[in-house]
Amino acid sequence: MYASDLAFAVLALAALGGAAGVLLSRSTVHAVLWSLESSVAVAGLYVLLSAEFLALAVVILWGGAASLALLVTIAVTARHGEPVSRPREGSLRAAVLAVAFAALMLARIAGADLATAETAVAPRMRDLGEALFAEPALMAASGALSLMLLLVMIAGVWWSRGGDGR
Amino acid sequence: MMGGFTQFVPEAALLVPVPVALLLGSRLRERWIAWLAMISCGVAGVSAWYAPTMLDQASAVTTTLDTTAGAARLAICVLAALWLAWVAARGAGAERSGEAVGLALLSTLGGLLLASATDLVVAFVAMELTVLPAYVLLGYSRHDVPVLKGVLKQMTRSALASMIALYGISFLYGLTGATSFEGIATSLPEAGPLGATGAILAVGGLLARLTLLYRCASARSGVAGSSVFTAFVASVPAFSMSVFLAQFLSQALTVRSLQTILVAGAVFCLAVGLYVIVREQEPRELLAGAGTVHIGFLMAGLAVLVAASPGSSIDAVPVQVSQLAVVAPRVDALVIYAFTYSIAALALGLLLAGTEGEGPRYGRRLAMRAAAVLLASLAGVPPLAGFAGRWLLLRSVHEAGFGWLVATGVAVSIVSAWYVVRAALSRAGSAEAQATAEEERITGSGPGGWLSEDRLSLSLAVSAVLVGGAVLWVFWF
Amino acid sequence: MSVGPGAFLALAAVLFAAGLYGAVARRGPLAVLMSLQMMAIAVNLNIVTFTRFVTPAEQAGKLLPVFSLTVAVLHLGLGVALVSGASRRARSVQRGSAGPAGAGER
Incomplete structure (x- = not known):
C-alpha cells in the first residue's frame, strides 16, 4: 500500500467527517468550523492531485475568507441573550433525494470507463496564466469575473447602508 | 489577435456608463444617467449587429458571431434600452436609480457575452454575470424586510441550480x-452513460435557473417588490439564457435521453402553467403562469434541437454536419419566440409597475387595454407577435416528428388564451366603472405629460407586439 | 499513486449529495449557504480530479477550477451581504424605528 493511498483515506474521512459535522452540529459557529475542517481536508486532496496552487486558493478563499465572512455575519446577526444555535431539523424528502442522487452518481461512476493513468505533467500555475491570455473571450470572461466582484461590493454596500431613498 | 477584440465593442460600450452611474449616481440627475445608459445600449446594439461583418472569424474560437447570435445580442440591447427608458421617467421604486442602472448594465453585459458564447467556461461566467445582478435588483428596495428574505430564498435556490449545472459541466x-461546444460534440459519444448524465445535469440545472427567473413574477415567490425589477429579470437575463441554451443544445449535445427528458418536462410545465392560468385572475399571477407555459414551449423547442437520430441504439450519437444544418432554422425559431415573449413580458411588468405604489399612474382605461393586448400576446392569441412566435416554434417541433406535442401545445394555447382574455375583459369591465370616479385624479398625469420616456417605451413595446406578428408573417412565410 | 480517479469522483459525489441534503432540508440561510459551499467544494474536487487524469485538449478547461472557485465564493458573499442587511433592517423595524436607518446604525 502506498503512502498516498493512506493519505487519501485519511483526507477523505476528514472531508466526509467535516460534511457530517456541518449537517449535524446544532451550533452555527461549530458548523462553520466543521466546514473549515472539510475544506482544509479537500485542499489536502488537491495536493495529492498535484494542484498546489488551487489547494492554496481553497485554503485562502474558502478556509479563510469565507469562514471569516460567515463568522462575522453570525456575530452581526446574533441578538443579545439568544443562543447561537438552532433546533435540529431534518427532512425525509431531502434525505431520499440526496441518497438517490448519490446512488445514481456512484453507480454511473463505477460503471464508467475512466482513464486511470495520471497525465504526464501536472497542470502548473504557468499553464493557468497562459490559458488566461490564450483567447480574447477568456480574457473577457476573467473581466466578467472581476465585474462580479464589483457587483458583490455594490450589493454589500447597498444592503448594509442606511440611505434615505431619493 | 487584435481582431478578436473587436467583437467586444458592444460589451465595452455598455461598460462606459457603469462607473458614472455608480460614482455620480447621487450627484447627477437620475434621468441623465438613464439616458446615458440608454445611448450606450443603442451603441452596443448597433455594434453587436455589425460585429459579425467586422470580425475575422478565425480569431473567434470561444464565441460565435453568426447572424443568430448577432440578432440575439441586438435584441438584448433593445430590451435593456426599453427598460432604461422607463426608469428614466419613473425612477426605480422608492430608491435612487443610479445603482439600479449600473446593475442593469452589468446584467445586460453578461447577457451579451452569454448569447455569443460557444465555450462552457465563458458561458458559465457570463451566466453568473447576467443572473446575479438580477437578484440584487430584485432586492433593490432595501427597506422591505420580507422582500429581502424572499430574495435570499430565491437566490440560494438559484445558486443550488447553478451548482447542479456546474457539476454536470x-x-x-x-x-x-x-469545454468548447465543438469539442464536446466530437467526444461526447465516447463518454458513455456518465457523460450523458453530466449533460442532463447541466441542462437541468440551467433550465431550473431559468424557471426560477420567471417564477419571480409571482407574488408567491416572496419577491413581491416592485414590478419594475421583476420585468427586467423576466426579460434581459431570461432571454439571454434561452438563447444560450438553444446554442448549447444545438451545437454540443447529442444525447437521446436528454430529448426524452425535455419532452416530458415540456408537457409537465405546460400542464402546471395552464393550471395556474385557469385558477388566477390577477395580472401578476397570470404573468407567472404564462411564464411557466413559456418554459414548457421553450423545452419543447429545445428538445427538437438535440441532434439525435431516432433509430440509433446508443444514447449519444456523433453530430453530423447535415444535422446542424437541419437544426439551425429551429434555433432561429426558438430565439424569435423567446424574444416575442420577453418583450411582451417586459412591457406588461412595466405597465403593472406604473399602476402600483405611489406617484402618478397611467390612465386606467388605456392601461387596461394595453395590458389586455400584452396578456393576449403572451397567451398566443392571433394575430399578435406572441402567436407568430409560437407558430414558428410549433412548426419546428412538428418538423421533428412530435405531432402529439404540437397538439398539446395548441390545446394549451387555446385554453389559456380563453382564460386570459376572460380575466382581462372582466378586469377591464370593473375598471370602466371605477374610471368614472377616479378619472380626474389619474388620467394623463404622468411626469412630462404624454411624451415622457416611459410612455414612449411602453407604446413602442405594445406596437411591436401588435405589428410584430404581421412583420413575422411577411418576412418568414 | 494507486488511487484512481474513481475514488476521487465517488468522494465528490458523496460530498455533493450531502450538500444537496443540507441545501434542501435546512431553513436557516447561513446553514443553506454552508451546504452550497460544500457542494461547490465537491464540484471543484471533481474538476481538479479530471484535470489531473485527462489531458485537456483546450486551453479554456484549465481555467474552469479557478473560475468555479471564485464564483462559489461570490455566491457566498452575496448571500452573506443579504443576510446581514435583512437582519439589520428587521432589527431596526423591531426597535420601532420603522423608517430608514438613522445615525444610530452607522
Missing part, C-alpha cells in the same frame, strides 16, 4: 477533455 469537461 464538470463531467462534460472531464470525460471529453473539452
Whole structure:
C-alpha cells in the first residue's frame, strides 16, 4: 500500500467527517468550523492531485475568507441573550433525494470507463496564466469575473447602508 | 489577435456608463444617467449587429458571431434600452436609480457575452454575470424586510441550480477533455452513460435557473417588490439564457435521453402553467403562469434541437454536419419566440409597475387595454407577435416528428388564451366603472405629460407586439 | 499513486449529495449557504480530479477550477451581504424605528 493511498483515506474521512459535522452540529459557529475542517481536508486532496496552487486558493478563499465572512455575519446577526444555535431539523424528502442522487452518481461512476493513468505533467500555475491570455473571450470572461466582484461590493454596500431613498 | 477584440465593442460600450452611474449616481440627475445608459445600449446594439461583418472569424474560437447570435445580442440591447427608458421617467421604486442602472448594465453585459458564447467556461461566467445582478435588483428596495428574505430564498435556490449545472459541466469537461461546444460534440459519444448524465445535469440545472427567473413574477415567490425589477429579470437575463441554451443544445449535445427528458418536462410545465392560468385572475399571477407555459414551449423547442437520430441504439450519437444544418432554422425559431415573449413580458411588468405604489399612474382605461393586448400576446392569441412566435416554434417541433406535442401545445394555447382574455375583459369591465370616479385624479398625469420616456417605451413595446406578428408573417412565410 | 480517479469522483459525489441534503432540508440561510459551499467544494474536487487524469485538449478547461472557485465564493458573499442587511433592517423595524436607518446604525 502506498503512502498516498493512506493519505487519501485519511483526507477523505476528514472531508466526509467535516460534511457530517456541518449537517449535524446544532451550533452555527461549530458548523462553520466543521466546514473549515472539510475544506482544509479537500485542499489536502488537491495536493495529492498535484494542484498546489488551487489547494492554496481553497485554503485562502474558502478556509479563510469565507469562514471569516460567515463568522462575522453570525456575530452581526446574533441578538443579545439568544443562543447561537438552532433546533435540529431534518427532512425525509431531502434525505431520499440526496441518497438517490448519490446512488445514481456512484453507480454511473463505477460503471464508467475512466482513464486511470495520471497525465504526464501536472497542470502548473504557468499553464493557468497562459490559458488566461490564450483567447480574447477568456480574457473577457476573467473581466466578467472581476465585474462580479464589483457587483458583490455594490450589493454589500447597498444592503448594509442606511440611505434615505431619493 | 487584435481582431478578436473587436467583437467586444458592444460589451465595452455598455461598460462606459457603469462607473458614472455608480460614482455620480447621487450627484447627477437620475434621468441623465438613464439616458446615458440608454445611448450606450443603442451603441452596443448597433455594434453587436455589425460585429459579425467586422470580425475575422478565425480569431473567434470561444464565441460565435453568426447572424443568430448577432440578432440575439441586438435584441438584448433593445430590451435593456426599453427598460432604461422607463426608469428614466419613473425612477426605480422608492430608491435612487443610479445603482439600479449600473446593475442593469452589468446584467445586460453578461447577457451579451452569454448569447455569443460557444465555450462552457465563458458561458458559465457570463451566466453568473447576467443572473446575479438580477437578484440584487430584485432586492433593490432595501427597506422591505420580507422582500429581502424572499430574495435570499430565491437566490440560494438559484445558486443550488447553478451548482447542479456546474457539476454536470464538470463531467462534460472531464470525460471529453473539452469545454468548447465543438469539442464536446466530437467526444461526447465516447463518454458513455456518465457523460450523458453530466449533460442532463447541466441542462437541468440551467433550465431550473431559468424557471426560477420567471417564477419571480409571482407574488408567491416572496419577491413581491416592485414590478419594475421583476420585468427586467423576466426579460434581459431570461432571454439571454434561452438563447444560450438553444446554442448549447444545438451545437454540443447529442444525447437521446436528454430529448426524452425535455419532452416530458415540456408537457409537465405546460400542464402546471395552464393550471395556474385557469385558477388566477390577477395580472401578476397570470404573468407567472404564462411564464411557466413559456418554459414548457421553450423545452419543447429545445428538445427538437438535440441532434439525435431516432433509430440509433446508443444514447449519444456523433453530430453530423447535415444535422446542424437541419437544426439551425429551429434555433432561429426558438430565439424569435423567446424574444416575442420577453418583450411582451417586459412591457406588461412595466405597465403593472406604473399602476402600483405611489406617484402618478397611467390612465386606467388605456392601461387596461394595453395590458389586455400584452396578456393576449403572451397567451398566443392571433394575430399578435406572441402567436407568430409560437407558430414558428410549433412548426419546428412538428418538423421533428412530435405531432402529439404540437397538439398539446395548441390545446394549451387555446385554453389559456380563453382564460386570459376572460380575466382581462372582466378586469377591464370593473375598471370602466371605477374610471368614472377616479378619472380626474389619474388620467394623463404622468411626469412630462404624454411624451415622457416611459410612455414612449411602453407604446413602442405594445406596437411591436401588435405589428410584430404581421412583420413575422411577411418576412418568414 | 494507486488511487484512481474513481475514488476521487465517488468522494465528490458523496460530498455533493450531502450538500444537496443540507441545501434542501435546512431553513436557516447561513446553514443553506454552508451546504452550497460544500457542494461547490465537491464540484471543484471533481474538476481538479479530471484535470489531473485527462489531458485537456483546450486551453479554456484549465481555467474552469479557478473560475468555479471564485464564483462559489461570490455566491457566498452575496448571500452573506443579504443576510446581514435583512437582519439589520428587521432589527431596526423591531426597535420601532420603522423608517430608514438613522445615525444610530452607522
